Amino acid sequence: MTITQLKYCIVVAEHRNFTTAAEHAFVTQPTLSMQIQKLEQELGVKIFDRNQKPIGITPVGEKIIIQAKLIVAESERMLDVVDQEKGLIGGTFKLGIIPTIMPTLLPMFLQTVLKAYPELKLEIEEMSTQQIIEQLKKGTLDAGIAATPLAMEEITEKPLYYEPFMVYAPAHSPLSKEKVIAPQMLKNERILLLQDGHCFRDAALNICKLHNVSPSAFKINSGSFETLLQLSDEALGVTLLPYLHAKQLGVEQQKHVRSFEAPEPAREVSVIYHKIGLKTHIIKAIHEKIRAIIRGAIVYEDVKIINPK
Numbered sequence: 001m002t003i004t005q006l007k008y009c010i011v012v013a014e015h016r017n018f019t020t021a022a023e024h025a026f027v028t029q030p031t032l033s034m035q036i037q038k039l040e041q042e043l044g045v046k047i048f049d050r051n052q053k054p055i056g057i058t059p060v061g062e063k064i065i066i067q068a069k070l071i072v073a074e075s076e077r078m079l080d081v082v083d084q085e086k087g088l089i090g091g092t093f094k095l096g097i098i099p100t101i102m103p104t105l106l107p108m109f110l111q112t113v114l115k116a117y118p119e120l121k122l123e124i125e126e127m128s129t130q131q132i133i134e135q136l137k138k139g140t141l142d143a144g145i146a147a148t149p150l151a152m153e154e155i156t157e158k159p160l161y162y163e164p165f166m167v168y169a170p171a172h173s174p175l176s177k178e179k180v181i182a183p184q185m186l187k188n189e190r191i192l193l194l195q196d197g198h199c200f201r202d203a204a205l206n207i208c209k210l211h212n213v214s215p216s217a218f219k220i221n222s223g224s225f226e227t228l229l230q231l232s233d234e235a236l237g238v239t240l241l242p243y244l245h246a247k248q249l250g251v252e253q254q255k256h257v258r259s260f261e262a263p264e265p266a267r268e269v270s271v272i273y274h275k276i277g278l279k280t281h282i283i284k285a286i287h288e289k290i291r292a293i294i295r296g297a298i299v300y301e302d303v304k305i306i307n308p309k
Contacts, residue, residue, distance in 0.1 A: 003075050005039040006068040008032050009047055013065045016054035073139055077278055089285050090119030096132040096144040097124060100200040100225070101269060104244040105145065108297065109290045116289060120282070129199050129308070136274045143283050147199045147308040148270040157270040158287050161294045162303050164264040165207065166246040168228075170256045172235040180261045183207055190237035192228045199308035200267070204240045206306050207265045229253065242267065243298055266303035 012021040012032070022029040040047055047064050049056035057065065097106060106124065114122070127135075132144035133155065148157045167186075169175035175185060186208065194201040228239040229249075243266075246257045271287045273280070 001039060001042060002035075003072060005035045006072050008035050009039065009065060009068050010072065012036065012048060012055065013057055013061075016056075018055065069139060073276070073278065088119070089117040089282055090121075091279075092121045092123060093279060093282050093286075094123045094125075094140070094142045095286075096127045096135060096141050096146075098129055098132070098144075098146045098199065099126050100194070100198060100242060100245075101145055101147070102126045104242070104248060105269075105290070105294075109286075109293050112293060113286060113289050117285065132272065136272070136277065139274070139277070142277065142279050143271055143273040143286070145269065146272055147203065147267045148272065149268060149305075149307060150272065154275050155272050156275050157272050158283070159268055159270045160287065160290050161269055161298050162266045162305065163269055163298060164243045164266040164303055165204070165260060165306070166241045166243055167238060167258045167260065168232055168241050168246070168253070168256055169238045169258055170233055170235070173238050175238060175258060176256060178258060181258045182261050183265065186238075192231050192237040192239040194225075194228070200240075200242065203265075203267050203306045203308045206308075207240070232256075247297075262302040263304040264302065265306045267308065268305050 008021070008025060008027075011025050012018060015021045015024065018033055019029050022032040025032060036047065043064070045060050045064075046058050047061035049058055049061075102124075110122070110124075114120070127144075129144075129146045129150070132141060132146055133150070133152070135141035136144060136155065145160070148159065150157065167175060167181045169178075169181075169189075173189060175181055175189065178185065191204070191208070193204055225239075225241060225245055229241075231237065232239050233253075241257070246254075249257065271283060271290075273283055277283075
């Protein structure tokens with residue numbers, strides 16, 4: 001049994017096709033098939049059901065694939081240990097960022113991180129919190145940036161910053177005449193929210209629930225704050241924005257942004273990764289870089305963390 005054979009099994013299980021798996025493994029299809037057959041002969045069981053299309057995985061094969069992923073991950077950990085010992089920040093690092101954070105945070109830190117660690121190849125993808133968690137568990141993602149706390153035993157959270165919620169209230173809203181907003185003031189407002197599935201929407205609803213506010217919100221099939229801003233400008237309601245997004249608005253729209261009264265409702269934003277994950281030295285390095293940058297961008301003294309769920 002070899003690590004290479006186990007890797008071939010994992011890639012076949014992922015793609016359910018020997019030809020496609022061979023392409024992703026950068027070997028010929030006969031080589032990949034032969035190595036998997038050797039492993040099956042050694043174990044005395046069939047891992048894959050080749051009579052199915054796409055290729056199926058036998059019941060015992062499912063268990064073998066789970067163990068194969070653990071073994072391969074542990075073998076790669078040795079390289080991680082060596083890199084940490086040498087202090088090397090390099091190689092491919094896969095990072096997932098949720099949609100309500102990525103557009104504002106990524107431009108702030110990307111160039112700094114790339115310049116600081118020229119040997120590091122970042123692969124960054126926008127994805128939901130649930131997708132990040134699933135990929136962290138599968139080992140196909142090194143880390144994520146998401147709203148926390150998630151309170152998941154297998155996921156480690158390293159807080160980056162606390163981002164206050166802001167109210168966007170154009171002239172049509174009575175809130176536009178207020179200097180600061182008490183959450184209870186939202187009771188008489190139509191609150192425009194993101195579509196289901198966004199943790200920012202869930203956190204915004206939690207603000208309302210905490211203060212017995214029942215938002216009369218449109219159901220909008222958009223994950224875009226820009227859409228909410230446009231609707232708000234058309235006198236269709238007010239909306240909530242994360243602090244960093246609000247600070248990037250134009251001069252005219254900035255006039256309509258209001259803070260909540262202290263303690264300001266805020267979301268905790270963290271780097272998250274699996275407790276048995278690899279590349280913790282890279283995670284620490286990226287975490288420190290982002291914290292150093294964000295420290296000068298967000299000023300908060302008295303905030304109340306709103307759980308995204």
